[in-house]
Amino acid sequence: MKTSILTIERIKEYLEQGKRFDERGLDEYRDIKIETGISKKAEGSARVKIGKTEVMVGVKLDVGEPYPDSQDEGNMMVTTELLPLSSDRFELGPPTIAAIELARVIDRGIRESKFIDFSKLCIKEGEKVWTVFIDIYSINDDGNLLDAAGIGALAALKNAKMPKYNEKTEKVEFGELTKEPLPLNKTIPLSITVHKIDNSLIIDPSKEEEDASETRLTMGLSEGPLFSSMQKGNSKELNIEEVWQIFEIAEKAYKKIWPKLEKFLK
Amino acid sequence: MTTKEKTFKRPDGRKVDEIRTMSAKVGVVPNADGSAMFQFGDTIAIAAVYGPKEMHPQHSQNPATGTLRCTYNMMSFSVTERIRPGPSRRSQEISKITEWALAPALKIEQFPSTVVDVHISIIQADASTRCAGINAAAIALAHAGVPMKDLVSSVSIGKLDKQLVVDVNKDEEDWEEGEGATDMPFAFLSTQDKLTLMQLDGNITPKQYKEAMELARKAIKQVYEVQKKALKESINEEQ
Numbered sequence: 134m135k136t137s138i139l140t141i142e143r144i145k146e147y148l149e150q151g152k153r154f155d156e157r158g159l160d161e162y163r164d165i166k167i168e169t170g171i172s173k174k175a176e177g178s179a180r181v182k183i184g185k186t187e188v189m190v191g192v193k194l195d196v197g198e199p200y201p202d203s204q205d206e207g208n209m210m211v212t213t214e215l216l217p218l219s220s221d222r223f224e225l226g227p228p229t230i231a232a233i234e235l236a237r238v239i240d241r242g243i244r245e246s247k248f249i250d251f252s253k254l255c256i257k258e259g260e261k262v263w264t265v266f267i268d269i270y271s272i273n274d275d276g277n278l279l280d281a282a283g284i285g286a287l288a289a290l291k292n293a294k295m296p297k298y299n300e301k302t303e304k305v306e307f308g309e310l311t312k313e314p315l316p317l318n319k320t321i322p323l324s325i326t327v328h329k330i331d332n333s334l335i336i337d338p339s340k341e342e343e344d345a346s347e348t349r350l351t352m353g354l355s356e357g358p359l360f361s362s363m364q365k366g367n368s369k370e371l372n373i374e375e376v377w378q379i380f381e382i383a384e385k386a387y388k389k390i391w392p393k394l395e396k397f398l399k
Numbered sequence: 400m401t402t403k404e405k406t407f408k409r410p411d412g413r414k415v416d417e418i419r420t421m422s423a424k425v426g427v428v429p430n431a432d433g434s435a436m437f438q439f440g441d442t443i444a445i446a447a448v449y450g451p452k453e454m455h456p457q458h459s460q461n462p463a464t465g466t467l468r469c470t471y472n473m474m475s476f477s478v479t480e481r482i483r484p485g486p487s488r489r490s491q492e493i494s495k496i497t498e499w500a501l502a503p504a505l506k507i508e509q510f511p512s513t514v515v516d517v518h519i520s521i522i523q524a525d526a527s528t529r530c531a532g533i534n535a536a537a538i539a540l541a542h543a544g545v546p547m548k549d550l551v552s553s554v555s556i557g558k559l560d561k562q563l564v565v566d567v568n569k570d571e572e573d574w575e576e577g578e579g580a581t582d583m584p585f586a587f588l589s590t591q592d593k594l595t596l597m598q599l600d601g602n603i604t605p606k607q608y609k610e611a612m613e614l615a616r617k618a619i620k621q622v623y624e625v626q627k628k629a630l631k632e633s634i635n636e637e638q
Contacts, residue, residue: 201480230495233488245581245600320602350597360608363583363599368502370593373612380605 134221136344144345148333155339160382162337162390167284167397169292176310177293179397181285183337185275187219190285191268192293192315196305199255199262207254208264211240213282219271235279236269238364239286239324242353243267246322246361249290253316261303265290265315276340279351283324288397290315321398322353322361325386327379329369334378336386350379354387407562410570411440418554418566418618421625423534425542425633433543435629437535439566441525446535448543451513465510469498471532473521493529500533500553500586500596506546515545526572526582527555533586533596538626542633550626551595552619553586556611558603563611565618578602585615589623592616 147153157163163184172178177192200208213236215223223229228236243249254263267289269282297309328338328346338346347369353362365371371379407415419440428434431447438444454460471493475484486494497519507515517540519532530553537551557567560577567582574580581601587594594612603611 228488230491233491234495237488237492241600245602358605359602360599360605361602363597363608364496365594365597366499368499368595370503370588370591370595371597372593373616376594376597376612377609380608384605 136341140341141345144342145331148330148335153335154341159333159335160386162386165284165390165393167288167394169288169397174308175289176296177289177291177315179285179288179292180272181281181288183277183281184339185273186277186281187272188278188281188285189270189272190282190289192289193266193268194293194296194305194315195264195266196256196261196298196303197264199259203251204259205255205262206251207249207262209240209244209249209251209267210264211236211243211267211269211286213239213269213271215271215274215278220274222274223271234364234366235282238279238351238362239267239269239282241362241364242283242322242324243286243290246320246353246355247318248287248320248322250316250318256298274340276338276343277326279326280324280337283322283353284394284398287321287323290317291398320355320359320361322355323387323391323394324351325354325383326351327382329371329375334375334382336382350376352380352383354383356391358384358387409559409564411568413564415562415564416614416618418621419568421622423538423625423629425538425629426636431539431543433539433541433545435535435538435542437531437538437626439525439527439531440568441523442521442527442531442568443523444519444521444528444531444535446517446519446532446539448515448517448536448539448545450515450543451507451510451545452516454512454514459514460512462511463508465507465513465515467498467502467505467507467515467517469494469501469517469519469536471497471519471521471529473524473528477521477524493532496596496598497529497533497536501536501540501551503593503595504537504547504549504551504588505540506548509546515540515543524569526567526569527584529553530555530584530586534622534626538629541630548588549591550589550623551586552589552622552626553584553596554615554618554622555582555584556615556618557582558601558607558611563607563614565614583608583611583615585612585619587616587619589619589626
């Protein structure tokens, strides 16, 4: 059920005093837990929990034709399913705009940062390349699926091993994984989303806070600091000073959570 | 401008802060309540507004406010290699982004339970199509007489290797030298320095992104002038 106006008003009152319902700081993430290898059949997989929010991400690989504009590079595709099992707000059916947007924001963060080394995923130029499928499933939506999905995608990619490829038949022998990891680069783009509620800027919103959020900015941020992707979501406008504050909050948050995630992602 | 910026060569010979030739025209779809064309060089977008009208199906009505509904569509022949007609994941996302970019300018709450449909079609694409679409849609909304607090003006900033440039075209979007191309579309409430659209594809430091934002802030003033001129012309024609 959507959060009541009553609750949203109360969230705003709290924020005005710099407080949140769960006593977190405005720039504080809930506990983040990562588990990898949650599905044996996937080439790579991960479960990420941020507080009660949970996503599962699987990486599958297959061989296909390259795109006309990248004849010697592998491909990538990100899809998201917001499962009805994860919230009473989601329904079965074709992907909603929320699912499409989430997948595309995560896609850009990974693609533009060149986290996956696509040049090493070419089997035969112009004919055969690897396609990396990153499939994101929501298991429990208690807010901030975006950042959970971003971390989940990275962890699943990091966890992935190349399947066996039979050069004679030119087919993938599914079910047999090599020890070869997926070729990855060193730039690791964390997805960090800052929300604006009234005059407050917060990260990692609960579901209720997400309902109160007027606008959000998701950044694919890596060490440097370097942005690889960005997306403003929702229709409230932002002034320039607010954008600068958002950058500062994101950079701070990055420094705070990176050490905890490092061993899963590096 | 620094000497480096002076010597930087854009594929079409523009200065780094030079927008392609813009043109705009109001009233390109007579059937619509409001319509407009907006052009950045070889990128041409048209937009038509229908509404405020009753929202159907009824269960989608919001008695507290009106609803803005945008569709962005690229014509199959608008690019070198034909694209399949109909909505794609890309077009659906851009539709939503466009909606978010325009909504802050509208006083749509004045029309409860209604919908304002904005249909954008890209006739010819040479990059920055979402920006052209937003610019066309903003004028079309004004032309339709939907009450607005401001116009919305949009422009893309590119980073080609290390150099920031205003209004990216297709050759620049495909820039491969050095650090490659970074694409940053922006939209502002035209007279208020308030951002309604921010996206980024590529790699850039926060510091340089701020510079890009500043370039966009200046560039949209020119876009705004073109939009205003088109609206004024349409009023003179009607008289």
